[in-house]
Structures are given as structure tokens and as C-alpha cells.
Amino acid sequence: MILTVALFSLGTVNAFAQEAEAAAATEEVAAVAEEAAAVAETTIEGETMHHVLMQKFLEGGWGWMLPVLLCLVLGLAIAIERILYLSLSSINTKKFIAQVEEALKNGGIAAAKEVCKNTRGPIASIYWQGLDRYDQGLDAVEKAVVSYGSVQTGQMESGLSWIGLFIALAPMLGFMGTVVGMIGAFDAIQAAGDISPTLVAGGIKVALLTTLMGLIAAVILQIFYNYIIAKIDTLVNAMEDASITLMDMLTVYSKK
Numbered sequence: 141m142i143l144t145v146a147l148f149s150l151g152t153v154n155a156f157a158q159e160a161e162a163a164a165a166t167e168e169v170a171a172v173a174e175e176a177a178a179v180a181e182t183t184i185e186g187e188t189m190h191h192v193l194m195q196k197f198l199e200g201g202w203g204w205m206l207p208v209l210l211c212l213v214l215g216l217a218i219a220i221e222r223i224l225y226l227s228l229s230s231i232n233t234k235k236f237i238a239q240v241e242e243a244l245k246n247g248g249i250a251a252a253k254e255v256c257k258n259t260r261g262p263i264a265s266i267y268w269q270g271l272d273r274y275d276q277g278l279d280a281v282e283k284a285v286v287s288y289g290s291v292q293t294g295q296m297e298s299g300l301s302w303i304g305l306f307i308a309l310a311p312m313l314g315f316m317g318t319v320v321g322m323i324g325a326f327d328a329i330q331a332a333g334d335i336s337p338t339l340v341a342g343g344i345k346v347a348l349l350t351t352l353m354g355l356i357a358a359v360i361l362q363i364f365y366n367y368i369i370a371k372i373d374t375l376v377n378a379m380e381d382a383s384i385t386l387m388d389m390l391t392v393y394s395k396k
Contacts, residue, residue, distance in 0.1 A: 314354020321347025
């Protein structure tokens with residue numbers, strides 16, 4: 141069931157990425173969807189993986205399984221939105237810097253700003269902010285680049301705290317469901333006045349299923365979370381390198 145929801149979410153995002161003409165984002169989401177589809181087709185004793193998961197989900201009961209599923213769905217929605225945002229923020233940095241440098245040589249600050257205005261992504265935004273303050277001096281440019289770089293980093297990290305919350309909350313809800321289920325099993329033993337293996341095994345099985353689903357949800361979200369963190373680190377490094385290059389370009393330009 142959980143992997144089926146993940147496949148549905150990833151398929152929806154794939155269609156959105158194609159409409160937005162984001163080739164890089166489409167390839168990444170399609171690769172994840174293909175891998176998930178391969179897992180879903182794995183058979184266990186003649187049944188597909190998602191059928192087994194759906195059966196276990198129903199056996200665990202809606203009371204505790206549904207909150208865990210909501211954590212997974214909401215976490216996946218935020219994670220996929222972040223992947224698309226970061227993918228759309230990635231550009232060919234070397235090509236962009238070359239275009240800005242060429243525009244700066246031929247048309248000055250105004251032409252360079254126009255190139256930045258027509259380019260998406262945080263690097264172009266940082267360049268525009270720096271170029272816009274060129275008439276205030278290189279010190280003002282450097283401060284603007286540093287300050288706006290922090291703003292862009294904060295925007296890229298938006299939503300990560302919620303993914304972290306769902307990663308922690310899903311297994312906690314699962315453990316809580318297990319504890320409640322174990323209490324119910326012992327209550328049944330006390331009411332029966334005897335330890336019946338069938339009675340105990342059934343209650344413990346249902347209790348442990350909530351923990352299993354919580355751990356599965358946390359593992360899936362953790363993979364997406366680490367991937368997003370890696371993308372952000374890559375973009376931040378590119379922003380820092382590009383900012384240094386901008387200062388060097390403007391230093392040379394100011395001496396002319």
C-alpha cells in the first residue's frame with residue numbers, strides 16, 4: 141500500500157515536471173519511480189509486494205496505521221516538491237558565468253543584469269543583487285552577495301524540518317501502537333484467566349505491524365531527506381564559487 145502511494149505521488153510529479161519542461165527533474169523522478177515499480181513487482185509466495193503490504197496495513201488497524209500513512213504521504217509530498225524546486229534551481233553555472241562576463245564586457249552592468257534577470261535559479265538571483273549594488277562600491281556588492289546567499293540557502297532548506305518531523309514521528313507512532321496493542325493483548329489474557337497462544341499471538345502480531353509500517357515510512361522518507369540535503373550542499377558550493385567569480389569579474393571591470 142505504502143509503495144503504491146509512493147508510485148502514485150512520483151507519477152504525478154513526473155507529469156508536472158514534463159509540463160514545466162524540467163528535463164533534469166523528470167529524469168530523477170522517473171528513475172525513482174522505475175526502481176519503486178521494480179520493487180512493487182517482487183513476489184512473495186505468489187503475491188505482489190504491494191498486495192502483501194495492503195493486507196498487513198488492514199490487519200494492523202486504521203487507528204494507528206492511518207497516522208503513519210499520513211506521515212509518509214505528507215513527507216513524500218514535501219520531499220518531491222523540494223526535489224523539483226532544487227532541480228529547477230540547477231543551471232549550467234559555467235555557461236551562465238560566461239554569458240554574464242560577455243555581457244559585462246560588451247554592455248556593462250545593465251546588460252549583465254538583464255542576463256541574470258532572464259536566468260532562473262539562486263545563482264542568477266545572487267548575481268543580480270550584486271550587480272544592482274555595483275554603484276555603491278565593491279564592499280556593498282560583497283555584503284549583498286553574502287546576505288542574499290543566506291536567503292537563498294534558507295529558501296532551499298524550506299520544508300526540511302517537516303520532513304525531519306515525519307521521519308521521527310512515523311516510527312514513534314508505530315511504537316505507540318505496538319505498546320497499546322501489547323496492553324490490549326495482556327488485558328485479553330487477564331480477562332480469559334489463561335494464556336492462550338492463539339490469543340497472545342494474534343494481539344502481538346497486530347501490535348508489531350504498526351512498528352513495521354512506521355519503520356518503513358521512516359526509511360523511505362530518510363532516503364529522500366538525505367538526497368535533498370546532498371542536492372542543497374551541491375547548490376550551496378556552486379553559489380559560493382560563483383560568488384567569488386562575480387567579485388573577481390567586478391574587480392576587473394571597475395579598473396577599466
